[in-house]
Amino acid sequence: MVMHYKPTSQETPSDSELKNSSHQALFFKAQSSDALLDETLQEALKKAKGGFIEKRSQAIADVESFDSYKQQAQLVKNHTLDHLAYYLTQFEENVVKNGGHVHWASTPEQLNNIILHICERRDAKFVTKGKSMISEEANLNEALEAAGIDVTETDLGEYIIQLAKEPPSHIIVPAIHKTRQQVEALFRETHDLGERDLDKISALVDEARLQLRQKFLDADVGITGANMLIADTGSAMLVTNEGNGDLTATLPKVHIVTASIEKVIPDLESASAILRVLARSATGQPITSYTSLFSGPRDIEDLDGPDEFHVILLDNQRSQMLGSPFEEMLKCIKCGACLNHCPVYSAVGGHAYGWVYPGPMGSVLTPLMTGLKQSSDLPNASTFCGRCEEVCPMGIPLPELLRQLRNREHEEHLTPWKTRFSLQSFMWTIQHPRLFHWLTKMTRLILSNSTLTHFFEKHLFTSWYNSKELPKNHSKGTFMEQYKQNSKQKKK
Ligand code: SF4
Incomplete structure (x- = not known):
């Protein structure tokens, strides 16, 4: 079966498009240094970190065998990826049968154009949006605003960062980098509040709810993301904790779902296998507060619902991952567990990664979607502790995929010449054992002399030692010298 969404060479983004879409991913090092010095960000990250980890472990401890849940979810995804063209076609047929429309977008630009066209045809002035990472990939808000359309994010976290004119910093908690005090200041700056007391989180939530209520009622078009697309019913499944997805989808006359192609799964039973692991891994809940299914425009007997229902399926380099060493990445259900457990993400937050997807999953996805040249720092933003995979x-x-990207960087000469030179020298040295042993002896001597150590730190390895100190060495010899000594003593 032909996968007609596969981009042709003309549709594949040009180098300049890739450059624009990668935003600041190239500047990970500089951005993470800034993030480490930002005390407010550090305070916000510290507060968020513990909660996620504890809740996830409790949710997993509460079930008999989380491993068997994981296996079932993985089987669903493996099977679907092996038959992706079949299930996408089945999904399209069923959406059409239900009275909806399916559009195929190879690039984020195409996705924006399709949405702008629908809005123009329906003379839409106001758009509400439920959380959609796909629209972040496409910078959809900017495109809508440029066309003179008022767009409002309805997920509380997304609403906060929209007011702050910032991108999300976490895939499920977009405003995780904001403290309560910062949100209060933002509301005071942008809302007409008078002297209202906002020093409790519940007061901030009430204020956002008040503002959003009218936006829901005014919207001409509602745009949501989808956690899964059910092929045999032609439905889009969305999970939220705030119910904003339902209001975004059902109140306006037009509902548009934006989703990437790998979100399709065979049926509702497969969806429940994924739901079992999704909420537990993401927020530590057995299930999220709302699990909604959108299956087309309203029927004649329906009391509410949209007149028009559209699903836009975005490729954006994903079909290139199919059958490649990076196909595994298409199994990602965007739960965010790898971010929450990553020591690098926990230290620098999401903005340092410079594009839509941060943390370990982002360090793999961003280079694959925006080009390795534009994000060459990201595969190196890992300690390889392995917690993400666990x-x-x-x-x-994830660590293996990051390692493969590092290899590609090396092969494509994207790593700095100093790093390549050091690695090649190291490889050459370890192939010459005598030289290697002589060098380890010399290194030990240098490390046991503080003047020499200081000289090396200051003049030879300045960038490496900017934020570190060489360890002081008080050992009695190199590893091999001590090993030989110990073996001799044992024989005696
Ligand atoms: S890669 Fe990260 S976000 Fe994706 S499923 Fe795994 S833990 Fe969740």
């Missing part, structure tokens, strides 16, 4: 409910081998 907590990933879909068993995605």
Whole structure:
């Protein structure tokens, strides 16, 4: 079966488009240094971190065998990816049967154009949006605003960062980098509040609810994301904790779902296998507060619902991952567990990664979607501790994928010449054992002399030692010297 969504060479983004879409991913090092010095950000990250980890472990401890849940979810995704063209076609047929429309977008630009066209045809002035990472990939808000359309994010976190004119910093908690005090200041700056007391989180939530209520009622078009697309019913499934997805989808006359192609799964039973691991891994809940299914425009007997229902399926380099060493990445259900457990993400937050997807999953996805040249720091933004793979409910081998991207960087000469030179010298040295042993002896001597150590830190390895100190060495010899000594003593 032909996968007609596969981009042709003319549709594949040009180098300049890729450059624009990668935003600041190239500047990870500089951005993470700034993030480490930002005390407010550090305070917000510290508060958020513990909660996620504890809730997830409790949710997993509460079930008999989370491993068997994981296996079932992985089987669903493996099977679907093996038959992706079949299930996408089945999904399209069923959406059409239900009275909806399916559009195929190879690039984010195409997705924006399709949405702008629908809005123009329906003379839409106001748009509400439920959380959609796909629209972040496409910078949809900017495109809508440029066309003179008023767009409002309805997820509380997304609403906060929209007011702050910032991108999300976490895939499920977009405003995780904001403290309560910062949100209060933002509301005071942008809302007409008078002297209202906002020093409690519940007061901030009430204020946002008040503002959003009218936006829901005024909207001409509602745009939501989808956690899964059910092929045999032609439905889009969305999970939220705030119910904003339902109001965005059902109140306006037009509902548009934006989703990427790998979100399709065979049926509702497969969806429940994924739901079992999704909420537990993401927020530590057995299930989210709302699990909604949108299956087309309203029927004649329906009391509410949209007149028009559209699903836009975005490729954006994903079909290139199919059958490649990076296919595993298409199993990602965007639960965010790898971010919450990553020591690098926990230290620098999401904005340092410079594009839509941060943390370990983002360090793999961003180079694949925006080009390795534009994000060459990201595969190196890992300690390789392996925690991400351990907590990933879909068993995605993130460290191995990062390692493969590092290899590609090396092959494509994207790593700095100093790093390449050091690695090649190291490889050459370890192939010459005598030289290697002589060098380890010399290194030990240098490390046991503080003047020499200081000289090396200051003049030879300045960038490496900017934020570190060489360890002081008080050992009695190199590893091999001590090993030989110990073996001799044992023989005696
Ligand atoms: S890579 Fe795994 S842990 Fe990370 S967001 Fe995707 S599914 Fe969740």
